[in-house]
Amino acid sequence: MKSLKFCMVTTFYPPYNFGGDGIFVQRLAKALARDGHMVHVIHDIDAFALSSQVLPAESISNDPDIIIHSLSRMGVMDLLLSHQLGRPVGKHSQIKAILEQIDFDVIHFHNISLLGGPDVLRYGNAIKICTLHDHWFVCAMHVLWRFDQEACTKRTCIRCTLSGKRPPQIWRYTGHVANAAHHVDAFLAPSHFARQSHLANGFPSAIRYLPHFLPFQKPLTNIDIPSTSSQQRPYFLFVGRLEKIKGVQVLLEQFHVYKAADLLIAGTGIYATELHQTAQGLEHVHFLGRVDYAQLQLLYKEAIAVIVPSLCYETFGLVALEAFAVGTPVIVHNLGALPEIVQAGGGLVYKTDRELRDAMEALQTQPNLRRQLGAQAYQIFLENYTERKHLQQYYNLISELQAVPKIKDQPHTISSVQEIDQ
Numbered sequence: 001m002k003s004l005k006f007c008m009v010t011t012f013y014p015p016y017n018f019g020g021d022g023i024f025v026q027r028l029a030k031a032l033a034r035d036g037h038m039v040h041v042i043h044d045i046d047a048f049a050l051s052s053q054v055l056p057a058e059s060i061s062n063d064p065d066i067i068i069h070s071l072s073r074m075g076v077m078d079l080l081l082s083h084q085l086g087r088p089v090g091k092h093s094q095i096k097a098i099l100e101q102i103d104f105d106v107i108h109f110h111n112i113s114l115l116g117g118p119d120v121l122r123y124g125n126a127i128k129i130c131t132l133h134d135h136w137f138v139c140a141m142h143v144l145w146r147f148d149q150e151a152c153t154k155r156t157c158i159r160c161t162l163s164g165k166r167p168p169q170i171w172r173y174t175g176h177v178a179n180a181a182h183h184v185d186a187f188l189a190p191s192h193f194a195r196q197s198h199l200a201n202g203f204p205s206a207i208r209y210l211p212h213f214l215p216f217q218k219p220l221t222n223i224d225i226p227s228t229s230s231q232q233r234p235y236f237l238f239v240g241r242l243e244k245i246k247g248v249q250v251l252l253e254q255f256h257v258y259k260a261a262d263l264l265i266a267g268t269g270i271y272a273t274e275l276h277q278t279a280q281g282l283e284h285v286h287f288l289g290r291v292d293y294a295q296l297q298l299l300y301k302e303a304i305a306v307i308v309p310s311l312c313y314e315t316f317g318l319v320a321l322e323a324f325a326v327g328t329p330v331i332v333h334n335l336g337a338l339p340e341i342v343q344a345g346g347g348l349v350y351k352t353d354r355e356l357r358d359a360m361e362a363l364q365t366q367p368n369l370r371r372q373l374g375a376q377a378y379q380i381f382l383e384n385y386t387e388r389k390h391l392q393q394y395y396n397l398i399s400e401l402q403a404v405p406k407i408k409d410q411p412h413t414i415s416s417v418q419e420i421d422q
Contacts, residue, residue, distance in 0.1 A: 088116030242269030247309030346377030
């Protein structure tokens, strides 16, 4: 594909980032830049500062072909107004100027919840793509998690929002989302589950399937993890934010009983204090805090398995994918998109606490099973989740959209295709 000019529009972008959405945007931006494209990124530092009292010490290192537009200095009131009105307020002119004065070929929206809400989808005249990283378009709490205690199976949105100490967004109960979505040429979901759950919850547009990817990395072989007391014994690994919805408390309950291996927990978050209290007396449970990616790869490689015990509807399984890329099997909760990642092999799925313990015991005591599933995991990664595979499908989509004339102020008219050609 000839060189194009892209703009990634996202609330969070590393290092001003909490979860997987910002990491994915950075990986995609770098992949496109490596392919010779010019990439701009618009992100919001104020949104990060709202949930973090400490800004990162490191600055964003600009790749020559990635131009970063960091929006800030508008404060909490601007974020609140955007949250309530569903449109950019204080940063309206900045965003509009970037998207409409630069001649972009593709504008790719990601998590826009605090960058300006659905109205930002109207800005710009390029081909427009939007990836559904979470359930924000159909859930004010983003994750379909009811009353901070269970996965959502019944729509009680206003009561749930108030319970979460957030003001209701009136625009969600009008045609605001549908009108804004009309300006997007293609919505993308990283899993079949995410696509189906959006449509089941009233999302007003067709959605295509395009899974996430990992950048190419050399296989890890014969690498020893630096020796520490927490890594002398065989271990299972959890990687992720320490929040209630991620289910670490479920693992701690099991490791009160399961003593045959250690549990390593990599990550930080608002639920950390409570988890530390729950883990008191468990000498085989180790909290590692934030771990850089190079060290994390080593931890993945040497783990018996990576456990993903999420209690909410994940739209993808980035942690599972990172484990697959180094040939490590995963154990996942049978909820959301997680089972979809391992349906062809590479791991085990559990529904109950008993099944979780059985899965751990099987991989702990049967090294041949662990090797078999690890080999399957790596093969699944190579066949489905590489950078080149993703870009090939991404470029095919852009070429298809480019081939369809665009009427002024209207999206490209294309047939509703659920999957991008493999």
